[in-house]
Structures are given as structure tokens and as C-alpha cells.
Amino acid sequence: MTVLLEAKNLHITFGAVKAANGVDLHIDEGEFLAIIGPNGSGKTTFLNLCTGYIRPSEGEVYLDGKPITRLPPRTIARKGIARAFQIPQLFLDQTVLTNLMLAIASREGLWQVGKALGRPAYRDEAMALLAMFNLADCAPTLASTLPEGRRKLVDIAIALALKPRLVLLDEPTSGVSALERFALMETLMGALRQAKVSALFVEHDMDVVERYADRVVVWEAGRVMAEGKPEAVFKDARVIENVIGVA
Amino acid sequence: MPLLPLATGAIIALVAATFAFPWLEFVLTLAIAKGLAALGVAILLRGGLISIGHAMFFAIGAYATAFAMRDFGITDVFALILISAIISLVAGLLIGAFVVRYRAIFFAMLNLAISMVLFSLLSKFYGVTGGTDGLRVGTPTVLGMVLEAKGFATFLFYAAIAAMVLAGLAVNAYFKSPLGEALSAVHTNEIRLEYLGIPVRGVLLVAYGLSALLAGIGGTFAAMTIGHVLPDMAYWTDSGHLVLVAVLGGISGIGGPFVGAAFLELVHTLAAGVTDAWNMIVGAALLGVIFFLPKGLIGFIRPTKKGDLA
Incomplete structure (x- = not known):
């Protein structure tokens, strides 16, 4: 597998909170990677770091092996990274x-x-x-x-309209009704597979993660606590105790 | 109501009015000149930016005409318009490169500050600018023909109508283009624009340059109509007047600023003959528009559409 996006030793602190504390992470081409973790553990901050919205105090982000850490969001977007937001941006x-x-x-x-x-x-x-x-x-x-759920879908559609190579989805199913959740993910993942687009999604719904993620990264206090196949990660006692119980 | 017949009817009405009341020729030419500048202000309002300094570009266009005639002996009306347009555009891009970094009150105040610097320069550099006395602008030639003052005034009236039509078509095409839609989008979500790979400052700089160009062309028409340029053209109250014209007429379309400018010039001319307090009448009219016509005077004749800005 070819590494598409790679973060090495990312650090950033907001006051006393370490939102990224030595994060090492990569996503391969064609991979669907899920990030799970408690609220405030730094998941969205990681997306902000990857898209140039904020810059790390230390560490680098690479796209195709080239650093993109200091580039603004518009330049990174033009390089093929699109983003859908937790709060829809329309x-x-x-x-x-x-x-x-x-x-x-x-x-x-x-x-x-x-x-x-x-x-x-x-x-x-x-x-x-x-x-x-x-x-x-x-x-x-x-x-x-538009109602909130539909705004969310439009936000995701806008990200896909850019024909990206990698799409970062911040809680794509939040605000979407339980009945529509899996239908949305089926549509979304089908479209991504068809277009051979990689996806990194932050998600709190473990059923969604289990069904659609090739790999899961578990986040806690700005660090990667565990990673691997969903079925293996969800059996990890530390993950069950610290994350799944509160995710 | 279809817009093309409406616009055509409005222009025919303008021309017919000058046949019935020849004194209207001067008033309406000046109204179109200010309407062009107000259209520039309306472009920025579409992006959520209020400039209280755009009279500076009106003055730059006017003084460029005066300097070109006095110092370079250029007298052809088309050459003067072209020169003023280019100088206003360049000035707009230079000033815009700095001010489009700012938003809201900071943008408004920076424009005001820069316009007042220009006002001071025009007032104090007596040897170059004529100081507070300003500069006289002679009657230009038209493609080598020397017209008498009355004939030139009539020519200028029709030239102003042509400029209004061309500017209207160009700005309409701009509003419908991706760049124009991006300008409207700046108003609500800059973050999303950046995440689409769109440089927000670039979008705003184009809008600022275009607005300066229109204000400059308005300025050159005003200079040739009045036959004189004054530092007061750059004064901040004149900038406020342009915002007033744009809001009064309505910024949802192209016609609003021209309707607002014609209304204000006519009220000014007619009311000034009756009372010194003509500003009170203008103020009352503005209150009426704010309360009853949120889309401006143009709201009388143009239906509201989805996505219209107030």
C-alpha cells in the first residue's frame, strides 16, 4: 500500500491542554481510516492540523511524502484533500x-x-x-x-464535488437520524470506493466504524492509544474501558 | 416583470425626460456618474464589506481627467475616460491589496482613513492640485471634433447612458460568474471558501478593483459634467453619500444604485429650490426605504429572488 498522508510527531497545545502530543499516523491510498475517542481528545484538532487550519508547534504532515504543514487550507485543498465539517459549513x-x-x-x-x-x-x-x-x-x-441533517449531507456533497484524493469527514453521521445513518454511509462509502477516494473519518458511532473502517485509530488526550482492525481494537480492554464506554 | 423591457423603458424615459425638461440633462448625467460609483460600493456590499472611503476613487477619476487635460494636453473624451479608468483601477488594486485583509468596521475605517489622506493631499498641495479651489476642467473634444458646451453636455449625457448600460451588463455577468458567486459566499462563509481552494483575498481584491474602476469612471464623468474638480469629492461624507445611494436604491441587482442616485439628485435639486433643509427630505426617504422597502427603491419594480441580498 502507498502511504497517502502521514503525520509525524505532531504537537500542539491550547493553554494547559495538549491536543496533539506526539501524534504519528498515516493513511494509505484507498484506505478508510476511522478515528475514535472521547470528546476533547484532539480528533478534530488533528483534522485541522492536516488541512493547514492550524499549525503544529512541532512535527510535520506529509502528502505523497512532501511536507504540507505550513501550507494554507486552500493550497492543501487544491492538492486533493477535501473536508466535511462537524458543524456544516455552507x-x-x-x-x-x-x-x-x-x-x-x-x-x-x-x-x-x-x-x-x-x-x-x-x-x-x-x-x-x-x-x-x-x-x-x-x-x-x-x-x-435546510434542517441540520440535510445541511450535513450538503456539506459532505460539497467535499465530494472537489473530486479529492482524500476526504476528511468529521462525524459524518452526527445530526443524521438513526434510520438514515447507514443509508448515508452506504451511499458515501460506495461513492468513495467508486472514485477510489481515501477517507479519514472521526466517528462516535461504533457500529458505523466497525462496518466501514478498514482500520481504527483510538485517540486519547492528544495521543494515539491503540490502532488496528476494528474487530481487534474493539476487544482491547484499555479501549473498552477508556473509550468505547464513553464514545 | 422582465428586466430587459424594464431597463429599456427606463432609459427611454430618461431620454424623454430631458426633451421635456432640458435642465434634467445635467442632473441625470451627474446621477449616472454617482450611480456608477454607488454600483462599485454595492459590489463590495455584496461581499459584506462597507467602504466609507470610495469617494477617493471618484476623486481619483475626476482629478486624473483634470491632470490629463492640464498637464498632458489630452482633450479627447474617450482617451480621458480610458486614462481615468486605468488610473482608478491601478489605485484600487494597490489600496485593495492592503485593505482586503480586513473586515467589518476595520475595513470601513481604513477606507475612510485613506480617503481622508487623499483629501488632505488634494487640499494642501496647492501648486499641483489647486488646493481647496480645485482645478477647472475644460470642454473635451469628441474624436477630434470641438463641440460647444451645450452640444458636449448632450453628448456626455448619452455617453453616460452608454457607460451605465455597459457597466450594468459587465457587472451582471460578473455577479453570475463563479467569481461573483464566490464574492457573495465570502459574506457568509470564508472558511468553506478556503477549503474549496479559493483564495478569499483574491476574490475580494477583484471586487475592490472593479468597484474602484467604476467609481473612477463615475468621477471622470462628474468632472466633465461639472467642469471643475474639488478636494471635497474625496471627503468622507461623499463616501457616505455613495453608501446611502447604494442602500437607498437597493443592492440586490444592477439597477438599484442608479435608481438611488437619480432619486437623490432629483430630490436634492427639487427640494433645494424650496428649502435649505433638503437633507431632511432625503433622511425621511431613507427611513421610509429602511422600514418599508428592505430591498431598496428597486424593490418597487424588481421581484425578490432567492439569494438576493438586502
């Missing part, structure tokens, strides 16, 4: 369709003078993505008026 004053078309247009750069965003090619691709997540009926809706 353009609230614009329609769902425009949200998607803007993401699609950004792949080619925005400096296309005289060409409308609503051109058929962008519209068709956006509608296909929305249809995949059963959101086609939301296309003309203002993003601000």
Missing part, C-alpha cells in the same frame, strides 16, 4: 445548487471571465451529486433554511 445565503456548483467550479479555478456559474455542465454534475444523497429536491432551497 454558503447560507445561496441555494444548495449554487453551493455545489461553486465547489465544482473551484476545481477549474474561478478566473473564468464571462462564463456563468449556472452553465449546464456544472448544473448537471451538481444535480447528479445531490441526487446521490437524495437531495435533488433541495437544489433551489436556500442553504440557511
Whole structure:
């Protein structure tokens, strides 16, 4: 397996809290890696570090073996790392369709003078993505008026619209009803497999992790406590005691 | 109501009004000049940025015209417009590269501060700028033809209408382009834009440059219409006036700033003949718009669409 993203000895501290305390982690091409751990253990901070939103006080992040630690989020996004957020990040004053078309247009750069965003090619691709997540009926809706669960799906669709090589998903099933949870993951993972996109997802639902992750990393207090196949990790007594009981 | 027939009707009404009341030619040319600058301000408002300094670009366009005529002997109206446009654009990009790093009150105040520096320079460098007396702007030539003042005023009125139409079409295309939609998106979520690989400052710099260009073109029209340029053109109250025009007319579309500018110029002209307190009438009109027409005066004729900004 080829290593796609690798973090080496990452450190960052917020006041007295060590959100990353010597983190070493990698994700291979085509792999679905899940991160689990208690709230406040540094999982989202790790995603922020990988995408250039914050910079570590020590350590490096590599993409294809090249350091990306000091690059801003937009440059890292252009290198093929997309992100969906725990709290959906949408353009609230614009329609769902425009949200998607803007993401699609950004792949080619925005400096296309005289060409409308609503051109058929962008519209068709956006509608296909929305249809995949059963959101086609939301296309003309203002993003601000969507219920939380649907905002979450739009946020994920925006990340996929970038056609990334790696997508970072921060609690993709939070805010989604229990009935829709597995349907969402089936759709999402199916689309990722088809497009050969790797995924790193932070998740609290152990059933989701067990079913969809190739490998699990257990986080505690800014460190990797355990990692391995889900079936093995979930039998680890320390994980059961410290994480699964409270995850 | 379809926009194309509406816009065409409005332009025909403008022209017809000047046949009925020839004095309107001056007022409406000036209104279009200020409307162009207000359209520039409206572009920034779309991105959630309020500039209380955009009169500086209006003044830069006006003084560029005056300098080009006085110091370089350039008299052709098209050359003057082109020169003023280029200088305003360059000034906009230079100042914009600095100010687009800031948001909200800091952006507004920085623009105000820079415009007041320009105002002071124009007022104090008497030998170059004519100081508080300003500079006279003669009647330009039109493709080598020397027109009498009245004939040139009429030409300038139609040229201003042409500039308004061209600017409207260009800005409309910009708003519909990915770059224009990204500008609207800056207003609500910069983080998501960055995560799409879009440089937010680049998006804002383009908007700022475009707004400066429009304000500069407005300035050159004003200079040629009035025949004089003054440092007061860069004063902060004039910048506030441009924001007022944009909000009064409405920023959801292209027509709003021009409707706002025409309304204010007409109220100013008509009310000033009756009372010194014409500002009170303007203030009352603004209150009426804020309470009853949140989309501005343009809300009378343009239906609200999804995604419209107030």
C-alpha cells in the first residue's frame, strides 16, 4: 500500500491542554481510516492540523511524502484533500445548487471571465451529486433554511464535488437520524470506493466504524492509544474501558 | 416583470425626460456618474464589506481627467475616460491589496482613513492640485471634433447612458460568474471558501478593483459634467453619500444604485429650490426605504429572488 498522508510527531497545545502530543499516523491510498475517542481528545484538532487550519508547534504532515504543514487550507485543498465539517459549513445565503456548483467550479479555478456559474455542465454534475444523497429536491432551497441533517449531507456533497484524493469527514453521521445513518454511509462509502477516494473519518458511532473502517485509530488526550482492525481494537480492554464506554 | 423591457423603458424615459425638461440633462448625467460609483460600493456590499472611503476613487477619476487635460494636453473624451479608468483601477488594486485583509468596521475605517489622506493631499498641495479651489476642467473634444458646451453636455449625457448600460451588463455577468458567486459566499462563509481552494483575498481584491474602476469612471464623468474638480469629492461624507445611494436604491441587482442616485439628485435639486433643509427630505426617504422597502427603491419594480441580498 502507498502511504497517502502521514503525520509525524505532531504537537500542539491550547493553554494547559495538549491536543496533539506526539501524534504519528498515516493513511494509505484507498484506505478508510476511522478515528475514535472521547470528546476533547484532539480528533478534530488533528483534522485541522492536516488541512493547514492550524499549525503544529512541532512535527510535520506529509502528502505523497512532501511536507504540507505550513501550507494554507486552500493550497492543501487544491492538492486533493477535501473536508466535511462537524458543524456544516455552507454558503447560507445561496441555494444548495449554487453551493455545489461553486465547489465544482473551484476545481477549474474561478478566473473564468464571462462564463456563468449556472452553465449546464456544472448544473448537471451538481444535480447528479445531490441526487446521490437524495437531495435533488433541495437544489433551489436556500442553504440557511435546510434542517441540520440535510445541511450535513450538503456539506459532505460539497467535499465530494472537489473530486479529492482524500476526504476528511468529521462525524459524518452526527445530526443524521438513526434510520438514515447507514443509508448515508452506504451511499458515501460506495461513492468513495467508486472514485477510489481515501477517507479519514472521526466517528462516535461504533457500529458505523466497525462496518466501514478498514482500520481504527483510538485517540486519547492528544495521543494515539491503540490502532488496528476494528474487530481487534474493539476487544482491547484499555479501549473498552477508556473509550468505547464513553464514545 | 422582465428586466430587459424594464431597463429599456427606463432609459427611454430618461431620454424623454430631458426633451421635456432640458435642465434634467445635467442632473441625470451627474446621477449616472454617482450611480456608477454607488454600483462599485454595492459590489463590495455584496461581499459584506462597507467602504466609507470610495469617494477617493471618484476623486481619483475626476482629478486624473483634470491632470490629463492640464498637464498632458489630452482633450479627447474617450482617451480621458480610458486614462481615468486605468488610473482608478491601478489605485484600487494597490489600496485593495492592503485593505482586503480586513473586515467589518476595520475595513470601513481604513477606507475612510485613506480617503481622508487623499483629501488632505488634494487640499494642501496647492501648486499641483489647486488646493481647496480645485482645478477647472475644460470642454473635451469628441474624436477630434470641438463641440460647444451645450452640444458636449448632450453628448456626455448619452455617453453616460452608454457607460451605465455597459457597466450594468459587465457587472451582471460578473455577479453570475463563479467569481461573483464566490464574492457573495465570502459574506457568509470564508472558511468553506478556503477549503474549496479559493483564495478569499483574491476574490475580494477583484471586487475592490472593479468597484474602484467604476467609481473612477463615475468621477471622470462628474468632472466633465461639472467642469471643475474639488478636494471635497474625496471627503468622507461623499463616501457616505455613495453608501446611502447604494442602500437607498437597493443592492440586490444592477439597477438599484442608479435608481438611488437619480432619486437623490432629483430630490436634492427639487427640494433645494424650496428649502435649505433638503437633507431632511432625503433622511425621511431613507427611513421610509429602511422600514418599508428592505430591498431598496428597486424593490418597487424588481421581484425578490432567492439569494438576493438586502
